[in-house]
Amino acid sequence: MATIQFRDIRKSFGDTDVLKGVGLDIADGEFLSLVGPSGCGKSTLLRILAGLESQTSGSVTIGGTPVDGLHAADRDLAMVFQSYALYPHLSVAENIAVPLTMRRLSSAQRLPLVGRVLPGSRTTRAAIGTTVREAAEMLDIAHLLDRKPGQLSGGQRQRVALGRALVRDPSAFLLDEPLSNLDAKMRVHMRAEIAQLNRRLGATFVYVTHDQAEAMTMSDRIAVMMEGELLQVGTPDALYDHPQDLRVAQFIGSPAINILPVDTDASGTIHLCDMATGLRANGPAIEHLGVRPEAFVPCEEGELVVGRVRLIENLGSDLFVHLDAAGVPMPVTVRLPSSARGHVKVRDVMRLTAAPERICGFDSAGKAAPVGAQNKVHDNVHDKVARHV
Numbered sequence: 001m002a003t004i005q006f007r008d009i010r011k012s013f014g015d016t017d018v019l020k021g022v023g024l025d026i027a028d029g030e031f032l033s034l035v036g037p038s039g040c041g042k043s044t045l046l047r048i049l050a051g052l053e054s055q056t057s058g059s060v061t062i063g064g065t066p067v068d069g070l071h072a073a074d075r076d077l078a079m080v081f082q083s084y085a086l087y088p089h090l091s092v093a094e095n096i097a098v099p100l101t102m103r104r105l106s107s108a109q110r111l112p113l114v115g116r117v118l119p120g121s122r123t124t125r126a127a128i129g130t131t132v133r134e135a136a137e138m139l140d141i142a143h144l145l146d147r148k149p150g151q152l153s154g155g156q157r158q159r160v161a162l163g164r165a166l167v168r169d170p171s172a173f174l175l176d177e178p179l180s181n182l183d184a185k186m187r188v189h190m191r192a193e194i195a196q197l198n199r200r201l202g203a204t205f206v207y208v209t210h211d212q213a214e215a216m217t218m219s220d221r222i223a224v225m226m227e228g229e230l231l232q233v234g235t236p237d238a239l240y241d242h243p244q245d246l247r248v249a250q251f252i253g254s255p256a257i258n259i260l261p262v263d264t265d266a267s268g269t270i271h272l273c274d275m276a277t278g279l280r281a282n283g284p285a286i287e288h289l290g291v292r293p294e295a296f297v298p299c300e301e302g303e304l305v306v307g308r309v310r311l312i313e314n315l316g317s318d319l320f321v322h323l324d325a326a327g328v329p330m331p332v333t334v335r336l337p338s339s340a341r342g343h344v345k346v347r348d349v350m351r352l353t354a355a356p357e358r359i360c361g362f363d364s365a366g367k368a369a370p371v372g373a374q375n376k377v378h379d380n381v382h383d384k385v386a387r388h389v
């Protein structure tokens with residue numbers, strides 16, 4: 001069992017508080033990604049779990065057992081880094097075998113020539129060879145076992161690093177930006193493979209990345225960190241559809257969510273640029289509305305946003321239309337289906353609405369707050385949405 005629990009983890013370097021009380025439970029077999037911008041503390045949290053760094057306060061348990069006093073080597077975890085950390089003078093097979101030779105052969109048995117003739121050495125080496133081959137086959141690098149790391153591509157080197165983690169058969173895999181050194185195509189390929197590996201092995205994976213797309217495509221759940229705090233933990237869908245914090249809304253999703261600055265009057269009516277939006281705050285006053293690019297629908301009247309097209313990006317499958325909209329400091333991005341090609345031109349004026357349930361509201365503290373349709377306008381907006389879909 002490799003459930004992992006962080007309890008109120010704090011870490012300071014000098015007088016800089018890098019982790020400010022992180023609590024997180026990771027289930028056995030789960031693929032959990034820690035995401036956040038550079039410097040938010042995600043690697044530090046992973047290193048504390050690995051035993052490579054000690055926390056200032058708080059505790060970590062693995063499989064229900066506190067590991068705070070345990071050395072890294074005694075935690076039964078395997079770590080894979082961005083820099084593959086391979087030995088250049090050893091072959092791929094020898095690199096993958098390193099954890100096993102260290103664990104299963106005595107220091108005398110590990111000697112280059114004499115070691116091979118010592119009692120037990122031959123059998124143990126054969127068993128290690130079988131394990132290495134199995135791991136290499138799983139990672140599709142069995143044909144490279146005799147090569148040196150210098151003769152491999154970046155993607156192949158990362159597989160060797162994964163193979164070395166795999167043969168340890170750890171209770172959990174910790175991966176720190178393992179794909180950062182790969183080109184874009186190889187990253188997409190490897191992220192699918194790593195996710196499959198997690199499903200096949202059934203082991204717990206804790207994966208650190210600053211790339212939200214990587215986290216969205218691979219994870220069972222994502223923990224979003226910023227400035228040493230955990231802002232939200234949830235499934236990719238929950239974070240995308242129901243961000244609990246404005247910063248989470250902005251971090252997750254590409255192109256980014258549209259953020260519209262709004263005012264809420266005493267009756268709860270929400271205004272954008274002094275125009276009633278047809279929406280009301282069903283709780284605290286709303287200061288920002290978040291609308292995903294694909295949630296906008298063109299309309300003829302009763303719009304939430306009106307803007308002039310400044311740029312059209314044609315991706316073949318979709319169009320991303322960027323508009324300068326009144327009262328919105330950043331360009332508004334709308335995603336339209338490919339059937340809209342040729343129907344929208346630069347400098348056109350577009351009116352956009354969105355179904356109220358697809359609009360996120362945020363209060364003055366940037367926390368999610370409920371938004372609903374105002375009764376009469378609600379019906380209008382729905383009629384219009386129905387007419388334009």
Ligand SMILES: Nc1ncnc2c1ncn2[C@@H]1O[C@H](COP(=O)(O)OP(=O)(O)OP(=O)(O)O)[C@@H](O)[C@H]1O
Binds near residue numbers: 013039045
């Ligand atoms: N040994 C150290 N001494 C002093 N400060 C450190 C040390 N290690 C990390 N920090 C600081 O702690 C903060 C968090 O670092 P950490 O590496 O955990 O961030 P991160 O979210 O993983 O960022 P990145 O994606 O850039 O690796 C950073 O501001 C960093 O400068």
